[in-house]
Amino acid sequence: xxxxxxxxxxxxxxxxxxxxxxxxxxxxxxxxxxxxxxxxxxxxxxxxxxxxxxxxxxxxxxxxxxxxxxxxxxxxxxxxxxxxxxxxxxxxxxxxxxxxxxxxxxxxxxxxxxxxxxxxxxxxxxxxxxxxxxxxxxxxxxxxxxxxxxxx
Numbered sequence: 147x148x149x150x151x152x153x154x155x156x157x158x159x160x161x162x163x164x165x166x167x168x169x170x171x172x173x174x175x176x177x178x179x180x181x182x183x184x185x186x187x188x189x190x191x192x193x194x195x196x197x198x199x200x201x202x203x204x205x206x207x208x209x210x211x212x213x214x215x216x217x218x219x220x221x222x223x224x225x226x227x228x229x230x231x232x233x234x235x236x237x238x239x240x241x242x243x244x245x246x247x248x249x250x251x252x253x254x255x256x257x258x259x260x261x262x263x264x265x266x267x268x269x270x271x272x273x274x275x276x277x278x279x280x281x282x283x284x285x286x287x288x289x290x291x292x293x294x295x296x297x298x
Contacts (some may be wrong), residue, residue: 188256202238205251205271214238226296239268253278270294
């Protein structure tokens with residue numbers, strides 16, 4: 147009889163229907179406001195919870211605009227034709243009317259307001275040489291003789 151009484155609580159515990167939830171992971175989709183996301187996350191335009199501290203700065207590479215810091219309104223694709231290959235990447239940026247609208251980049255140079263064929267005027271990171279650009283980018287000359295960081 148003692149074995150049955152001991153087995154009964156173990157059996158009941160096994161059927162309790164407990165579900166373990168990991169509160170550290172954000173909901174992948176379906177948020178409508180920041181309140182739907184865990185602490186330290188915000189609800190991005192696409193309905194996904196993204197980390198607040200992981201915002202990508204202007205002029206840095208991005209996959210989607212929701213990764214970018216609040217100032218950036220675009221994750222702009224850049225296509226660069228180098229002598230040995232064509233390279234593509236995206237940067238966090240925003241539309242502008244003139245270069246003074248653009249933020250100074252981490253390299254200390256004023257951003258440059260540029261429009262490439264088929265794109266609006268947006269801010270790009272200006273450079274003097276490759277050392278002024280982040281990893282995966284190099285300083286390239288564009289129309290007008292200006293130099294900006296382009297994907298390499």
